[in-house]
Amino acid sequence: MSCDSILRTDRNGHMDLGLSGKRALITGGASGIGLAAAQTFAREGCCVTLWDVSDHVHDVARSLHRNFGVEADGAVVDIVDFDAVRTAAKAAFSAKPGPTRVVHCAAIGSGKFGFPFTNLTPDDWKRSIEVNIFGTTNVAHAVTPYLIESGEGSIVILASVAGQIGSQTDPPYSAAKAANINFAQCMAKDLAPNGIRVNSVCPGMVKTPLNRSVWKAWYDQTPEPERLSYDEWAERKIKSIVPLGRWQTPEDVAAMIVFLSSERANQITGQTINVDGGFVMHW
Numbered sequence: 001m002s003c004d005s006i007l008r009t010d011r012n013g014h015m016d017l018g019l020s021g022k023r024a025l026i027t028g029g030a031s032g033i034g035l036a037a038a039q040t041f042a043r044e045g046c047c048v049t050l051w052d053v054s055d056h057v058h059d060v061a062r063s064l065h066r067n068f069g070v071e072a073d074g075a076v077v078d079i080v081d082f083d084a085v086r087t088a089a090k091a092a093f094s095a096k097p098g099p100t101r102v103v104h105c106a107a108i109g110s111g112k113f114g115f116p117f118t119n120l121t122p123d124d125w126k127r128s129i130e131v132n133i134f135g136t137t138n139v140a141h142a143v144t145p146y147l148i149e150s151g152e153g154s155i156v157i158l159a160s161v162a163g164q165i166g167s168q169t170d171p172p173y174s175a176a177k178a179a180n181i182n183f184a185q186c187m188a189k190d191l192a193p194n195g196i197r198v199n200s201v202c203p204g205m206v207k208t209p210l211n212r213s214v215w216k217a218w219y220d221q222t223p224e225p226e227r228l229s230y231d232e233w234a235e236r237k238i239k240s241i242v243p244l245g246r247w248q249t250p251e252d253v254a255a256m257i258v259f260l261s262s263e264r265a266n267q268i269t270g271q272t273i274n275v276d277g278g279f280v281m282h283w
Contacts, residue, residue, distance in 0.1 A: 204276025
């Protein structure tokens with residue numbers, strides 16, 4: 001028997017993760033890591049439901065259906081509005097099959113720059129905390145009853161290494177992601193008796209619009225002679241802090257998200273998994 005047969009891989013390079021015919025619900029699914037996760041689920045034959053604050057989500061869903069041949073739908077959802085989240089959840093879970101995999105990627109940065117945190121005011125924290133903490137709890141409260149009813153499921157919350165190391169870059173974002181990690185562990189303990197696993201995934205350095213906004217905040221507050229282009233700033237940062245010396249991609253993070261959502265990970269819950277090129281190492 002060949003290695004390919006043992007691993008049950010196909011010519012497109014995907015491993016059978018037991019997701020074919022299932023459905024994944026992905027917040028923030030119209031761009032960045034959320035979109036990469038949706039594509040990776042679809043490649044596994046998994047139907048996808050996308051939530052995003054952008055109405056571009058409908059075009060993305062149509063593209064996923066066209067490219068991968070799976071059922072895909074999108075809804076414009078503001079995760080800060082709990083009534084809207086509950087309404088969207090009711091619609092999503094009425095589908096056949098209903099979602100049994102939930103991936104929460106929707107998040108924002110504060111748009112401010114720390115070093116030190118006193119460069120911010122308390123008002124600078126409010127929107128980041130509202131979206132990144134209350135948005136997460138809104139999604140969790142809305143989807144959990146349906147997952148319990150289904151008797152199975154997985155929730156993956158996209159956090160960040162910033163939530164582990166106390167990143168000074170964007171203190172409100174860093175604090176919110178720490179809260180996400182902690183809440184994921186609380187959920188994992190509460191939902192384990194219902195057969196529902198909950199984990200968090202922490203990207204390191206990924207070229208997303210959020211990362212670029214960090215550079216822009218730095219750029220705007222840096223004296224003109226010391227300013228660097230985004231590419232120059234990014235490469236210097238990567239080489240100085242990431243042992244593997246390269247960027248992580250949305251696809252790298254998506255691969256971990258989908259694995260944790262699969263039957264291959266059925267003994268993994270309450271864990272915080274870093275996809276960071278070795279940036280954060282716990283001794």
